[in-house]
Amino acid sequence: MSWKRMAAIMAVFYAVVGILPLFVGDMRFVMHILIMCLIWAVVASCWDVIMGFAGIFSFGQVAFFVAGAYCSAMLAYHLHIPPVWTILIAGCFTGVLGVLVGLPCLKLAGPYVALVTFGVHMTLTPLLRGKIGIAMGSGGATGLLTIPPIQLFGWTFSSEHLVPFFYLTFAVTIICSAIILIIIKSFWGTAFLALKDSEEFATSLGVNAFKYKLMVFAITSFITGVIGAFYGHYVGMLSTRMLNLDLFCTLMVMLVVGGIGQFPGAILGAFITVTVNELLAPLGMYRPLIMGALVAALVLLLPEGVIGLIRSIGSMWRQNDPQTIPSS
Amino acid sequence: MSLEIIDVIISGLITGSVYALMAMGLTLIYGVTKAFNFAYGSFYTMGGYIAWLLLVPIAIAGGYFSVFLLAVPLLFGIGYLLEKFLVAPLRKYDDWEVKVMMVTLGLSLFLDNGYMAVFGGRMKSLPTFVSGQIEIGGAVIMTQDLVIFILAVGGMLCFRWILRNTRTGLAVEAVAQNPAGAQIVGIRKEVIFASTFAISTIMVGLGGILLSQKYFVAPVGGGDIMIKSWVVTAFGGMGSVQGSLYAAFILGMLEAMVGWIFGMDYVMISIFVVLLTTLAVRPKGLMGRG
Numbered sequence: 001m002s003w004k005r006m007a008a009i010m011a012v013f014y015a016v017v018g019i020l021p022l023f024v025g026d027m028r029f030v031m032h033i034l035i036m037c038l039i040w041a042v043v044a045s046c047w048d049v050i051m052g053f054a055g056i057f058s059f060g061q062v063a064f065f066v067a068g069a070y071c072s073a074m075l076a077y078h079l080h081i082p083p084v085w086t087i088l089i090a091g092c093f094t095g096v097l098g099v100l101v102g103l104p105c106l107k108l109a110g111p112y113v114a115l116v117t118f119g120v121h122m123t124l125t126p127l128l129r130g131k132i133g134i135a136m137g138s139g140g141a142t143g144l145l146t147i148p149p150i151q152l153f154g155w156t157f158s159s160e161h162l163v164p165f166f167y168l169t170f171a172v173t174i175i176c177s178a179i180i181l182i183i184i185k186s187f188w189g190t191a192f193l194a195l196k197d198s199e200e201f202a203t204s205l206g207v208n209a210f211k212y213k214l215m216v217f218a219i220t221s222f223i224t225g226v227i228g229a230f231y232g233h234y235v236g237m238l239s240t241r242m243l244n245l246d247l248f249c250t251l252m253v254m255l256v257v258g259g260i261g262q263f264p265g266a267i268l269g270a271f272i273t274v275t276v277n278e279l280l281a282p283l284g285m286y287r288p289l290i291m292g293a294l295v296a297a298l299v300l301l302l303p304e305g306v307i308g309l310i311r312s313i314g315s316m317w318r319q320n321d322p323q324t325i326p327s328s
Numbered sequence: 329m330s331l332e333i334i335d336v337i338i339s340g341l342i343t344g345s346v347y348a349l350m351a352m353g354l355t356l357i358y359g360v361t362k363a364f365n366f367a368y369g370s371f372y373t374m375g376g377y378i379a380w381l382l383l384v385p386i387a388i389a390g391g392y393f394s395v396f397l398l399a400v401p402l403l404f405g406i407g408y409l410l411e412k413f414l415v416a417p418l419r420k421y422d423d424w425e426v427k428v429m430m431v432t433l434g435l436s437l438f439l440d441n442g443y444m445a446v447f448g449g450r451m452k453s454l455p456t457f458v459s460g461q462i463e464i465g466g467a468v469i470m471t472q473d474l475v476i477f478i479l480a481v482g483g484m485l486c487f488r489w490i491l492r493n494t495r496t497g498l499a500v501e502a503v504a505q506n507p508a509g510a511q512i513v514g515i516r517k518e519v520i521f522a523s524t525f526a527i528s529t530i531m532v533g534l535g536g537i538l539l540s541q542k543y544f545v546a547p548v549g550g551g552d553i554m555i556k557s558w559v560v561t562a563f564g565g566m567g568s569v570q571g572s573l574y575a576a577f578i579l580g581m582l583e584a585m586v587g588w589i590f591g592m593d594y595v596m597i598s599i600f601v602v603l604l605t606t607l608a609v610r611p612k613g614l615m616g617r618g
Binding site (some may be wrong): 051057104105107108109111112114115116118119120122123126127130131132164178244245248249252255256260261285286288289291293294295296299300303 | 333364372417423425429430433434435437439440442444445551559562566589594597603604607608612
């Protein structure tokens with residue numbers, strides 16, 4: 001897909017989302033879903049860049065998200081630093097964390113990377129719940145309950161007024177999406193494409209896989225941390241329950257629904273998944289059950305995601321139309 | 329004090345032996361099919377629930393003997409069918425490794441919450457094999473632990489014998505070395521893939537039956553186990569049975585020692601640190617090929 005087409009899809013999509021609050025602005029439930037959609041769209045697209053484009057089997061995305069959220073919340077709660085700064089600090093923190101994790105593991109073969117990054121995820125729970133976490137101020141098993149809201153130019157953005165917060169999130173999401181688009185379509189993205197096609201050939205031409213992978217890992221970790229911190233200040237409470245497998249799987253569903261490595265797809269996938277997930281909420285404990293079955297079914301039945309489905313429908317429709325002559 | 333150390337060492341050896349059995353299953357799947365099974369932990373829990381179901385509500389005649397007799401073919405069947413319907417159709421894609429990881433992760437979520445829905449959130453305890461204890465020079469060993477150790481090591485040797493000496497085992501080895509070549513000489517690759525998956529399901533299921541009497545059967549208990557057998561596998565070198573054997577005992581010991589000296593909170597962290605250091609020095613694990 002050319003970058004113009006990607007940008008066009010994203011622009012149309014975000015334009016539609018951007019005017020939605022005019023119609024549903026007074027429905028708190030819908031607004032909440034929309035904000036969550038935006039937040040998860042960023043996380044899902046970050047993961048898509050890492051997994052689909054850079055070809056790194058990283059399973060640490062949720063860990064970076066939670067680490068960013070905790071970092072910012074703890075700084076704002078205990079040290080009373082304004083949240084705007086803590087969000088940036090949290091982003092830098094997860095960025096550094098990404099580099100630290102990436103340094104030893106990005107040179108390893110696929111499954112090892114998955115293991116190490118998933119290991120980060122698994123160690124975070126005992127770390128935050130245990131004595132070390134309590135000493136740092138993570139609140140232990142109960143978590144942090146009163147995280148101060150974001151204040152910007154004398155305005156307070158909190159879950160009290162959802163419409164302003166929506167637009168703040170909207171702005172952040174658009175910036176993040178633009179960064180991701182630039183990454184994909186820059187020299188790096190091309191380098192990844194080359195590495196995927198033939199690693200030996202690309203390396204022989206001087207493409208340094210490790211360097212690019214590390215940089216992309218750091219940047220996506222940064223973005224994920226920022227959006228995680230954002231999430232923490234929005235929801236106002238955090239606990240280690242976020243590290244449970246079902247959130248991880250939900251994120252994975254987004255990627256599968258959108259299609260791995262089909263960039264704007266992940267954003268679509270996030271919107272579809274979050275909405276379906278919220279609608280399934282009344283099912284209670286059966287929700288993760290259905291989520292799990294959905295992941296398996298979707299991977300099997302919809303290997304290219306929604307974008308792939310749309311594309312195949314499009315090409316079918318073009319074939320049936322006798323007037324168009326297939327180009328090339 | 330010195331006696332406590334002996335207790336810790338014994339507990340490390342026993343956990344290590346069961347980890348070795350389970351890690352062997354994981355390394356077998358990876359070595360042969362190059363697929364990664366994320367639902368591994370759920371099969372561990374499945375073993376526990378099968379044993380519980382047979383022993384407590386059904387109260388089957390013959391006790392654990394019949395449990396093993398029934399559980400082995402049952403686990404084989406489940407593993408075989410899951411491979412056939414979930415993993416095999418994905419092999420035609422380029423990025424099938426990621427897809428297999430995702431499918432198995434979804435399966436694991438489905439199974440874990442399925443157990444929760446069917447059996448409830450309460451932990452189930454299994455009756456013990458044998459009760460009583462043996463005293464050797466002042467150190468007390470539970471007979472049950474001893475039986476677990478013997479069964480785990482026996483199971484491992486048994487699988488090793490099957491892999492080395494039977495036609496099926498040799499076919500598995502051939503596919504692991506060169507799938508295309510194996511197919512040329514008439515080995516049906518798909519059957520071997522599915523069987524390998526099924527055999528690894530048996531291994532981890534047996535691990536579940538063995539360890540569940542010491543601990544408990546809980547719907548979400550498998551995640552920890554999966555991570556540990558995964559760590560053992562990576563630590564020892566993926567695809568190397570011997571490596572995962574050593575790794576299992578080293579990590580079993582480490583877990584017992586760290587748990588004893590610093591407390592259980594630090595077990596996962598210490599394991600992770602050891603793994604990272606090992607991978608930084610030897611990117612393919614202790615005895616990884618290549």
